[in-house]
Amino acid sequence: MGKSLQAFFLLVTSCLLLVNCRKKQWEEFYERPGSLEPPIYQQLEANGNFKQLLSCIDKAGYKNTLSAAGFWTLFAPNDSAFNNDPEFKTFLKSRNISDISAIDPVTAQMIVQYLLVYNAFEKDRLDDFQSVTGWVENSAFKRRTAYYTGFYSDTTLAGQPVKAIASNRNNTTGTNYYVTSDNNNKYIPFFTSDYFSAKGLSSGDYNYFYPTSTYTGFNVGNAKVIQQDIAAENGVIHFIDRVVTPQPSIDQYIKTKPEFSEFKKLFDQFMVQFVLNNDASRRYQVLTGSSDNVMVKVYNTLLAFSPNNENHLKLQDNDGQREGWTMFAPQNDTLMSYINRVLLENYPSVSSLPLPVIADLLNAHMWQSTVWPSKFSSTYNYLGETAQLNNQSNIIDKKILSNGFFYGTNKINEPNVFSTVYGKAYLNPNYSIMTRLLNYELRDVITNPNARFTIFMIPDSVLAKQGYSYNVAGSEWRFVNPANGVLSINDSNRINLIRILNSGIIETPQNELNNLGTPGFSGIIGSFGSEYIRFDGNQIITAGTKDRGLTVTFNPSQIKTAKNGKVVYLNNLLFFSYATIAKHLEILGTPTTSEYNLFWNYLKNSTSMYDAANSIITGTVAGSFYTLFIPNNAAVRQAITDGLLPGTAAAPNFTPTGTAEKVMVEKFLQYHILDKKSVIADRRDEGAFNSLLKNSAGDAVPITIAYPGGTFELTDVFGRKARLVNSQSNQLSNRTVIHLLDNYLKYY
Known part of the structure; x- marks a missing residue:
């Protein structure tokens, strides 16, 4: 018994010693290090x-x-x-x-x-x-x-007071504008020499915003x-050395600046909604004991960014560390003068302007990135354009805010969609269908301020008269045939209209049509659709208008000038031709006095080259481009004399029976048709181009185009030359131009 008690006390003592040792080790391990700096x-x-x-x-x-x-x-x-x-x-x-x-x-x-x-x-x-x-x-x-703002008081456009909270995300889908767990914390800016060096900035970029401070290479x-x-x-x-106080967001700042109130009003009227949020409401009610609901101030999806969002794009959690928004806000009189002069030229009031027009005006002044004062000309806004402003003479207010840079201006940063030829349709409700068509492919082309264009305008009223319309509700392109009243609803109507539209989009880098409308000023020029139109005084001619016997004209006094060209208002459409190339050649060549007559007779009688039932030249395909170089009658007679065509100069044989003679005709005809290319004498096409003729190896036989002395000239594979008979060339056909030559091209 005594031994048992002794053993028990020994065990207890050992345990106490072990616990005390471990406690000491624990305290030593977790004890605050003596070398640690104070909090x-x-x-x-x-x-x-x-x-x-x-x-x-x-x-x-x-x-x-x-x-x-x-x-x-x-x-x-x-x-x-x-x-x-x-x-x-x-x-x-x-x-x-x-x-x-x-x-x-x-x-x-x-x-x-x-x-x-x-x-x-x-x-x-x-x-x-x-x-x-x-x-x-x-x-x-x-x-x-x-720091973050949190809940605040605001007022809706209708004047209703609300308890609000800011969006903390850009509204890109209409639903992703607010995340409950994000407080929308504000950012504080700092400026280091390493950052400035990496971004190509200087002390001037800092002092532009802080003129009374000294840039040291580490400023806050x-x-x-x-x-x-x-x-x-x-x-x-x-x-x-200074107390850096909380900065407002762009949304908060512009509220305090009455000189930019008209610009802010555009946001309030068109781009802002207050949307009830149940999560935010519950949190507010728990925090305050109030029964008020909370509305999220939401900006429209059309905008470059939400001016109350402190988080930048949030593509990464911390992307607000390296980027912020930039807004250029025009002062009231500057803005209203521009709106009245430009945007309301064809609209009765601001409230009647289409929402995309308002969005483009605002987005022209909004950047999803930081625009430093020295980088105006190299930083691109939401529309892909730089600030067309002078950082000294055009800036009347400048501020680095919690979520971006703010510049107040005395000038509009006019977007290209307004200032270029595109704007003449876009800003006119009478050209809504034309605008819709331009938006498919041509908007980015004709809003380029560094190119030049002449645009032939297509009003809705003219389209309606010809049976064309667009059903917005059903997204339907409609055509009612004026001849029989039959309605068609399909995409071919849109495709046909785009072809008509393209015929009226002319690139004029050298102002080639500056004298358009002047009596005696005539010629031919290529369009955006690679087809050609002719002009003569105040008349415009296409293959289609000629087919229909239409005289399409314009009033020269109504031509308007834009930043990158001119717009011309026509009285009808620039129709394209449904006729085949052979049909147009038939019209040209049938009269016995026509210089196209001999070539046409060889073609129409060649069963291997001409499908008489469908009026199609063999080797040509509907929808492709061609150029027909037709030797005049004298040149054809010379080709006969030189043994390249059957018959005699006095009596051409249009219906040879021998195989060899038929092949002669076929090769001659093929070598005078340029394949998949329409060409006129405008110096835009030089070099070798394929004809329909193939050699024994199956390769296309080329024709070379050059401009010796500035004159259009063709050279065949034997080095022989031919030139245009200008007075009878430039005949328009279906995606094709027909020229008359003073010589023939020799085949092999």
Whole structure:
């Protein structure tokens, strides 16, 4: 029994010793290291020069936060900054605070939270972007702060007061504009020499926004960092010489600027909705005890960005570190003068303007990226255009805000969709169908301000008279045949209209049609659809208008000028031809006095080259382009004399019976047809081009086009030359031009 008790006491003693040893080891392992720097709060306290900041921290309720474990970056203004910074005093005055000592807890919280950045960053890492794949050096100039606006009071367009919260995402789908778990935290900007060097920026880009500050290569807002990289137990401190106060978002800032109220009104009237959000409402009701619902202020999907979104595109969680929005806002009189002069030329009021027009006007002033003052001409807006503004004479207000840059302007950044020839249709409701057709393929082409065009306009009324219409509700292209009243609804109607439209889109890099409408000014020119039109005074001729016996004219006094060309208002459509090439050649060649007569007779009698039942030249395909080079009668007789065609010069044999003679005719005809290419004498096509003729190896036999002395000239494979008989050339056909030559082309 005694031994048992002795063993028991020995066991208990051993256990106590083991526990005490382990407790000591535990405490030693987890004890705060003696070498660890004090927390942020205690360091500021020990320094002695941050009494005002500490007072704000206390009022804001952040003493415990900055005294405990954490991972923060604090930009800390010293007492001198609080006492002497004129911009800080202006900030206090805007909040009706007369003295530093009178700063209330709400204002103190704003100040502290905006100076407090999530995660600890020394200067060398601060300007590196935290991407999903790792650090990207020298590509960031902002960091997310602890400050956010949260719930606020707003007013709808109808004047109804609402409790609101800002969108925290761009509205790209109509539903993805708000994420409940995201507070839409604001960003604080900083400016380092490494970042500026990487982006090609200079001190001028900084001082443009902060003219009373000195750029040092490490600035935060309007402040300079006077001591950096102070390590703390719970983060890093950078001492600054001014109090950087919370900046509004673009959405918040423009509300306070009455000189840009008309620009803001366009957003309010056309691009903003307040949408009830149940999650936000519940959170607000729990926090405040109120029964009010909360509305999210939502911007339209047509816009480049939502001006109240602090998160940038959010393609990555931290993309707001390296980019922000940019808005150029024209002042009221500038904007209204432009709207009245340009946008309302054909509309009765702003409210009657189509929504896309409003969106284009706004987006011309909105960038999804940061436009630095020195980069106006190299940074592209949502429409793919640069700022057509002078950063000195055209900017009347400039501000780096929490989610981007803001520039107030005395000039419109006019979009190309308004200023170019495209705008003459786009901004006129009487040309809605033409605009819709242009948007398929040609909008990006004819809005290029560096190209030049002449556009023949197609009004809705003329289209309607010819049976064409568009049903918006059903997205249907309709055609009622004027001859029989039969309705067709199919995409071929759209395709036909695009072909008509293309015939009236003329690229004129040398202002080739500047004298259009002048008596005696005539010629031929190629269109965007690779077809050709002819002009003579105030008349425009296509193959289709000639087929129909139409005289399509315009009033020269009504021609209008745009940034990149002219627009001409016609009285009818530029119809294309449904006839075959052979049918047009038949019309030209049937008269016995015609210079096309002999060639036509050889063609129409060649069973291998001509399908008489369908009036088709063998080897040609509907929808392809061709050029017919027709030797005149004298040249054809010479070809007969030279043994290239059957018969005699006095008596051509159009109906040979021998195989060899038939082949002669076939080769002769084929070699005078340029395959898949329409050509006129405009110097745009030079070199060798394939004919329909094939050699023994099956390769196309070429014809060479050149301009010796500026004159159009053809050369065959034997080096023989032929030129156009200009007075009888340029005959229009179905995607084809027919020319008369003064010589024949020798085949082999």
